[in-house]
Amino acid sequence: MSEEKINSKEYWNERFDGDWDESAGRIQTKFFTYILLEGLSADIREDIFKSKYSIGDVSGGTGDSLPILHEEFPESFLRGYDFSERAIAQARELYPKFDFKVADIFSAEYPEHVLICSNTLEHFKNPWEAFDSLAKIEPKYIVILVPFLEAETMKTDNIVEEHVSYFDCENIQTERCGYKLIQYRAVDTLGICWPGYQILLVYAPDDCSAEKVSLEKEVIDAQLRTPINLRMERMADLFREYNTCLYKTKLNFIYSQLHLDSERKHSAYLTTRVEELEKAKEKMAAAQNAMENHISNISNSMGYKVLQRCYAFAERHKAVRAVGRKVKKILDGRRKKKQEKALLAYVESILDAYNGEYVFLFQPLIEWHVPLFQRPQQIARSLGKAGVLYFYSTANMTDHIPIGEEVSKNCYVLNVGSSLEKIARLITRKNKKLIYNIYSTDNWSSIDWIKSNQRWAYRTVYEYIDAISEEISGNAIPDATYQRHNYLIHAKDVLVVASADKLYQEVCEKVPAKKEVALVTNGVDIEHFTHLEARERAVPREMEEIVAMGKPIIGYYGALATWTDTELITYVANQRPDYQYVLIGPRYHNRPEFDEVEKLTNVYLLGTIHYNILPQYARWFDVATIPFMVNDISESTSPIKLFEYMALEKPIVTTDMPECEKYRSVMVAKSYEQYVEMLDRALARKNDPEYLALLRAEARENSWDHKAVEILEALRIR
Structure with a gap:
């Protein structure tokens, strides 16, 4: 298969629409993410965690890495990228709470602090050119995971046709494009989800304090002899998913056999399919055996051993597969009972205290x-x-x-x-x-x-x-x-x-x-929006170019949905071309109007920004705005962002919403023309001491703590 075809959008769109699930693509993504996280040094993990660095997975596929990364770094903003539109569409459907974008690794400018590229470089004839594209953006870390010693150690029928580059100690670069290798970890996957070795490579800028490391064969050999310590529950989940994938594949084969007589024109295809399935069966059986051995080394759970035996027995005796399912159901029931018992004991201890x-x-x-x-x-x-x-x-x-x-x-x-x-x-x-x-x-x-x-x-x-x-x-x-x-x-x-x-x-x-x-209207956590640490006052990467222009920034954050007035945004952007308009938040309801808005040269859609770091972005607004349509929805809305804007001490301009007219600090526009005038007036007031004092006062009056007290008073329990 040519590199041109392998790296075409048509090929990967077809893959994600076709056999991606059937060939365990999503399961592999999860496994590689676990390998990557477990392989990262404690110092690097701690730095990412404490610094709340944003993370971009440039090899995101259908987004299966993001929930796992979120579990490890709950306060980091996460985004998944792939150059296949079909992959991103599936990712948005599977994980609507995360942000995803279509991007080409050779041309995109990823704004995140940490860039992850997992099992992607091997698809390129010149993989280090892809690395150069990532390095020119100057992230804090570039984290690479690739197959290792693939050409030397894997059987010919295991080498993936889509791979055009192979990695070994000779061609892995330790210095490139202003970056140096600061950590590596070679891993023997034991045939679990991948039939060979993987190597983790972590790069950081040359001027960082970490020392450059060199690949040493003795160290790599020792690493390959040391199993990576994946958590048992993660292995068990992957084991179940892998078996499910195998089971579905076999069902498809059986279905094809049943229709063989009436579909003889497909006999050649079915014969090929049988051969592929037999190979897949052998690979999966090997992976299953390796996984069973690995889990037995890290767990003495009798229940899990029984479950393993049931799986093996069911694999040998398909007629009694139902017995295995019943045993699994019994064991799952016991696990749920233990979970419930632990939960009730936990709640009781809290109630007692x-x-x-x-x-x-x-x-x-x-x-x-x-x-x-x-x-x-x-x-x-x-x-x-x-x-x-x-x-x-x-x-x-x-x-x-x-x-x-x-x-x-x-x-x-x-x-x-x-x-x-x-x-x-x-x-x-x-x-x-x-x-x-x-x-x-x-x-x-x-x-x-x-x-x-x-x-x-x-x-x-x-x-x-x-x-x-x-x-x-x-x-x-x-x-x-x-x-x-x-x-x-x-x-x-x-x-x-x-x-x-x-x-x-x-x-x-x-x-x-x-x-x-x-x-009881909505409110604001004042401390969250006012007390920023020194490092949190730096310009976020996504806004560096916007702030550097030195032009007024008109900002909004929240849902970009059916009630967002895209015609108003377009009108204002055209009327005041010297203003920069920053819209932060997830896009809902697949409105094509936002695609047109994004084409405007002075409008920037930054996607979802996590609440934990939102103040770091909003503090760069010169004026904060709420461009909602005036309808039954907006007339019934108490916008939380209204009070957060107050705490940020940003001049506020909104459309004609009743809940906004209650507050003296809010400038409410009755028409598109007046909206533009209000923006001009708001900019003139951004340093007015009396106006800023009014914003602070109205924020304090509407803190969430005050709202909680109002509810308790209404219940007459305070």
């Missing part, structure tokens, strides 16, 4: 560790600071919390699984008063579930935070959601907390006799 009376319990809705830190997390944290105990449940899709985690004073994130009711019963058994916290954006909690669990509750707080709309959720709203909303606003012992005047008035008009209604 808590001297207060009230305990909030939050039904899983949004993960805790996500880039967009929103009202549910902020209210939970501030209620904990106010003295009540808050259990924040997570579905654990990205949080990766084994049992529970204390995230702030009196606030715990729990991996509840299916144990929410047992936790509720435990709270009441400990003579605590349980308060359920339910949000209007929760489309999963049914009326029956709420009624069933309210028997354990002292009160329920129903947070009505947005108009119930398909435009906001991006999905059809089930009838059950409307029915549940109607039930909750009418139910006794339910405090309805509305986040905007329009929502508050709506409840009061629908249920005029209801007294348990409170207006």
Whole structure:
């Protein structure tokens, strides 16, 4: 196969649309990411973790590395890149909480501090030219993982046809393009997901304090003799996925055989397919044996050994495969029981240590560790600071919390699984008063579930935070959601907390006799947006060129969705071409209008920036803005960013939204023309001491801590 074909978009788009899953491409990506992380030195891992360096995976494929990297570096901004549009489309669908972009390694200018390139350079005839492209951007680290000694040690039928370059001690460069090799780690994969060796190479700028290292054969031989210490649970997960892949492949083969008679014109294809499957079976069987040996070396778990035997037995005796599945189900059930027992013991220990009376319990809705830190997390944290105990449940899709985690004073994130009711019963058994916290954006909690669990509750707080709309959720709203909303606003012992005047008035008009209604708008964590360390005051890499222009920066951060007025953004950008417009946030609902906006020479879409580092970007705004369409959605919205802009002491310009007109520091425009005038006026006020004092005062009045107290006062428990 020619290099030109191997490195064409057509080839890789076809691969990702075709047999990528079937050939275990996603499983390999996860395995290589584990290898990379375990191989990194403790010093480098600690530097990335403590410095909260942003990380770009330039070989991202379908994005399977990002959740694993997030687990290791939870406060780093992550982005995945690939030059295949189909790979990025699949990545966005698989992992919507992460940011992905289409990019060519030879021409893209990646803004992240750490660039990862895993099992990609071997596809290029001149791989070090790709390295040069990464080095010219001057990241803090370039982390490379490639097959090692492939041509020397692997059998001919194992060498991948797509590989056109091979790496050994002679051709790996230790100095290049202003960078030096500061760490390497050769790994024997034991045939797990890859039938040979891999080598990790870490490069840093020449002027960094780390010493340059040279590849030494004795060191490499010693490394290859030392198994890399992958965690058992990671190996077990990969083992299960690999077996699933094998099983699906065999099913496809059986299906083809059943249709052989009626599809004789495909007989040549099927014969070839059989041969390929037999080879795949041999490779996977070898990988499975190697994995079993590796896991047995790191675990004495009797349950896991039994499970391994069941897999092996089922492989030999297909007729009794169902027995293996039943045994696995039994063992999984035991594991879940142990998990639940540990969870309840953890919760009980917290309850025993808590001297207060009230305990909030939050039904899983949004993960805790996500880039967009929103009202549910902020209210939970501030209620904990106010003295009540808050259990924040997570579905654990990205949080990766084994049992529970204390995230702030009196606030715990729990991996509840299916144990929410047992936790509720435990709270009441400990003579605590349980308060359920339910949000209007929760489309999963049914009326029956709420009624069933309210028997354990002292009160329920129903947070009505947005108009119930398909435009906001991006999905059809089930009838059950409307029915549940109607039930909750009418139910006794339910405090309805509305986040905007329009929502508050709506409840009061629908249920005029209801007294348990409170207006509690959104707020701000003032400390997060005002107390930046010295290193956090540097210009972020993505904004260096924009700031260097010395022109006014008009900034926005938040969702780029159906309610974002792209026509207004285009109008303003054309009317004031000397202003730079920076839009930060994820794109929702696949609006093509944003593609047109991005073509404007003075508009910059930076993608998702994690809440933890968001102030480092927003502090460079000269004016902060909210360019929303004026409609039913925006009229019911209390924008969190409004109060965060206040804390940042940035002049604020918004469209004509009722919730923005409440505040003297906000300049509200009634038309496109007035919006432009307001931007000019805001720039003139950016250093006005009286105006800045007003911003600070209104931020303090709207802190999340104040909002938590308002909720407790509405509950009359303070």
